Amino acid sequence: MQRSQRIINAPIKFSPSQPHLYSQENCLLRFEDNNELLIVKCSSINSIVDDRGILGARAKRRYAVIEAKDEIDDRQSDDDLNDSDARNDMPKQSLSTVRKRKLSASVVQQMDENLDIDSLSIESGVFTKKRRRSLENLMHSNVSPNACDKENQTLEARVVYQTIDDMNRIILQNLEKKFAMFSKKLNQLIPNAVHQHLDSYREKDESFPSKLMYEGQNLLEIRGRDIYDYGRKILKTLYTSQELGSCILPPARNHLARPALDPVRFNIFHEAVRIKYKLSFLHYDNCYTKLIRPRMCDFLIDERKRQSKAAKQQAISDREQDIRND
DNA sequence: TTTAGTTGACCTGCCCTCTA
DNA sequence: TAGAGGGCAGGTCAACTAAA
Known part of the structure; x- marks a missing residue:
């Protein structure tokens, strides 16, 4: 057509x-x-x-x-x-x-x-x-x-x-x-930005020791990219992965199923973070509650997830190994 | 150099318990 | 009883790494 x-x-x-x-x-x-x-x-x-x-x-x-x-x-x-x-x-x-x-x-x-x-x-x-x-x-x-x-x-x-x-x-x-x-x-951003410098939790003329020893290691020599990263590394140093995967942050509470991390070592954690970042003894509690604790709490939860995931993968690989052996 | 997979940190929302 | 605080699960994002 x-x-x-x-x-x-x-x-x-x-x-x-x-x-x-x-x-x-x-x-x-x-x-x-x-x-x-x-x-x-x-x-x-x-x-x-x-x-x-x-x-x-x-x-x-x-x-x-x-x-x-x-x-x-x-x-x-x-x-x-x-x-x-x-x-x-x-x-x-x-x-x-x-x-x-x-x-x-x-x-x-x-x-x-x-x-x-x-x-x-x-x-x-x-x-x-x-x-x-x-x-x-x-x-x-x-x-x-x-x-x-x-x-x-x-x-x-x-x-x-x-x-x-x-x-x-x-x-x-x-x-x-x-x-x-x-x-x-x-x-959410303002506290992070402002408190990143942590100046508001510092006092002038407060002196800090240069060493904080734990099992022969100076915890102040551990490096982290920020206070949170340093805190996570200190927790990994002070506690075993099993403890990190099964406990919550202190203090322990009756209504919670999991036990709290050993409080004595957790005091060492506080001291390490406080001294490393030269935070005032007076203001540290506030800093910990507002800034550090939520991150450490998440860290423990994520650690739990990672361990659970690893355990599952291990179980799968074990099963596959058994099948191959059979 | 690009791409896909992995990993760790963080965010969000839900649920539970405690407390004023 | 409402609000605060905390644990937890699921999801996202960015950094890193190995393979193509």
Whole structure:
């Protein structure tokens, strides 16, 4: 079959100097597949038939009903927003020109559940002021002299106001959540960064011995990349791997199944760390509790995991050896 | 030089117990 | 009874190493 040559339309390239090439209209869409509500530029819609728009292509194609459409001049500066209402521009197409569809309270509820915060945030900066003013225009325009229509418009505008407020609330909640997480992270980082130098746990003019002997070894000569690494190495020096794999940090507690590490040797651990990093006797307890203990606790737990893993692997290899011998 | 596997340290969330 | 503190399991990440 011979086909006629395909007509290829050159793509229209966007240029900031030619903003008129693209529509500045915004649409409130409700997706048919999941009732999701979304505000997009009309230029983002592939095609519009009556009050329905098609977005995406092929497998990702989605159909949406255009709930509302209005014109926002994004080039307008924020200063203009403060101008009197007398200078308000009229939207090209009012709400009444699109299919009348009352947004019920349940729709607003759905907004809470389905709203895509990222897509909203794209325009969040101008969203409230501009749209609110645009909607004010709708309410005060003479597009529909009919009282009933006017009432419907007012109702729709109220619902949209409510929707916008809900959107803002959701965005704020999301930001607050993010900020709380950030604060938590910061609180974790600050002690690490500040106390890495350990200066706050030191006192001037406090002298420290140059040796701390344990079974003929000067513990102060052991090197670690930081206080935690040094602490782990000291524990490995003072205790056997079996002790490290079966005990918890002192003090022992009745409700805990595992016994605590030998407290006498643990005092040597304290002294080694304190002297090595020249920590004040007065502040050491605080330093140990806040910084060192959590790391050493994790170290013991991980040591337990490692030993358990090694035991399992040993058992497997033993079994394989037995099978080979048989 | 790149890649895959290993290892140790750390993070997170859950559960349990204690205490004010 | 709520909050704090601790143990623990599961997961992630980065550093290291050996093989291709």
